[in-house]
Amino acid sequence: MAVIDVMGLTKKYGSRHPTAALRDVDLRVEEGTVLGLLGENGAGKTTLIKMLAGLLVPDHGSGRVLGYDLLRESRAIRASVSLVAPTADVGLDNNLTVRQNLVFWAPIYGLYGAHARRRIDELLDRLGLREKEHAWPMHISAGQRQRLALARSLLAENRLVFLDEPTNKLDAEGVRSVRTLIADLNRQHGVTIVLTTHVMEEAEELCTEIALLHAGALIRHAETRALVRSLNEERPIEVELAQGSAMPALRPQSFPGAVRVDVKRASGGSGVLLTIWSRDIPSTTPAVVEFVRSQGLEVRRMTSERLTLDDVFRLAARPVGEDDR
Ligand SMILES: Nc1ncnc2c1ncn2[C@@H]1O[C@H](COP(=O)(O)OP(=O)(O)OP(=O)(O)O)[C@@H](O)[C@H]1O
Ligand SMILES: [Mg+2]
Missing domain, CATH: 3.40.50.300 (P-loop containing nucleotide triphosphate hydrolases)
Incomplete structure (x- = not known):
């Protein structure tokens, strides 16, 4: 009722x-x-x-x-x-x-x-x-x-x-x-x-x-x-590795929920920036942490975006039909 x-x-x-x-x-x-x-x-x-x-x-x-x-x-x-x-x-x-x-x-x-x-x-x-x-x-x-x-x-x-x-x-x-x-x-x-x-x-x-x-x-x-x-579609987890780190070979399949992985030189520095795009941040994050640990990589910074009200409005204001897939 x-x-x-x-x-x-x-x-x-x-x-x-x-x-x-x-x-x-x-x-x-x-x-x-x-x-x-x-x-x-x-x-x-x-x-x-x-x-x-x-x-x-x-x-x-x-x-x-x-x-x-x-x-x-x-x-x-x-x-x-x-x-x-x-x-x-x-x-x-x-x-x-x-x-x-x-x-x-x-x-x-x-x-x-x-x-x-x-x-x-x-x-x-x-x-x-x-x-x-x-x-x-x-x-x-x-x-x-x-x-x-x-x-x-x-x-x-x-x-x-x-x-x-x-x-x-x-x-x-x-x-x-x-x-x-x-x-x-x-x-x-x-x-x-x-x-x-x-x-x-x-x-x-x-x-x-x-x-x-x-x-x-x-x-x-x-x-x-x-x-x-619908809001959690493809959000980045960023991992910045310290100077001198080798570029690790990565595949999205290594991390549950991940859809894409970008590896590039960190801007302004000599470190490496990994960006793991995920549809399921809570599942992907622990796998990324485990990967970094098992490879013995030196991490400078790791961030994973959290939803804010701004995101809610930005995404909710999209034209009808783009979401709720
Ligand atoms: N008694 C009132 N007289 C004139 N304008 C009002 C009155 N009450 C609310 N408004 C106006 O109506 C609009 C909606 O106000 P409302 O209080 O419903 O917002 P709200 O979503 O509850 O905001 P908040 O998060 O600040 O509590 C605002 O532009 C506000 O300035
Ligand atoms: Mg109010």
Whole structure:
């Protein structure tokens, strides 16, 4: 069942010099998906999320979220979804402790008594807030406030959760616990999640699908695996060998995933530069390391390119039909 099914969503902000924040966006998301919305600052991610959560009315377009009409039943949508904005911590009550904030909200989300206590304990533990449960929100760090805002929204146990940059202020530990929580919500409870992030690695780890927004337009929506596969076509591993190294005889067949090998003099130096083009960097890299070691070659530098958001956009903007082979 599609929990999100919208067509032609368009939004312009301002009347004097209107900026098109969203242009004609169609989006369909099946239940149980973790969808990552990626795009540069100002691409329209937050605008789209607010619209899907029933907080912002489109200028044009229509559709349904959880079966409710986007235009006529936005109230019901707002009551049925969770949304955690990057500024959600602003809404915390500073006259209540961390725990009291959650106790206050629990009945509003329909949680009472022992059930509420269990859920609050679980969220405090999982988000690393147990030590701070009796602290005041203004006395905890920005990242801890963000975790508290997340805990508050997740009290609701909704089937559809929107997370706008859920890990942006968090330290490594916080990133790990929030990512695990997101994955568990999805796998154990079947919650559908739409999140935004600027971290490609996060999208790759968590999301089953990725949608790319660029200047208000949805330029690509694909399964993460298919997208990453299409991006991973022929990427270089470079190995620079020290001065005086003999040119080794190399064949791509020596390395799993490799398609081509170039050997030339390193620019400006007297060393040798090997470039191994691979369609499967994770398999090729260890074989290259093993080769270099077994030949006793002296390596000056070895680099293998990692995907960046820039690559995603460069490749995603290619004409239709060139990818998804
Ligand atoms: N309330 C507003 N009034 C006027 N313009 C707005 C408003 N909110 C957003 N915009 C504009 O709409 C466009 C899309 O903004 P949006 O916040 O959706 O981007 P985003 O993809 O979430 O970016 P970021 O990665 O920075 O969070 C931008 O050009 C932004 O300046
Ligand atoms: Mg945003």
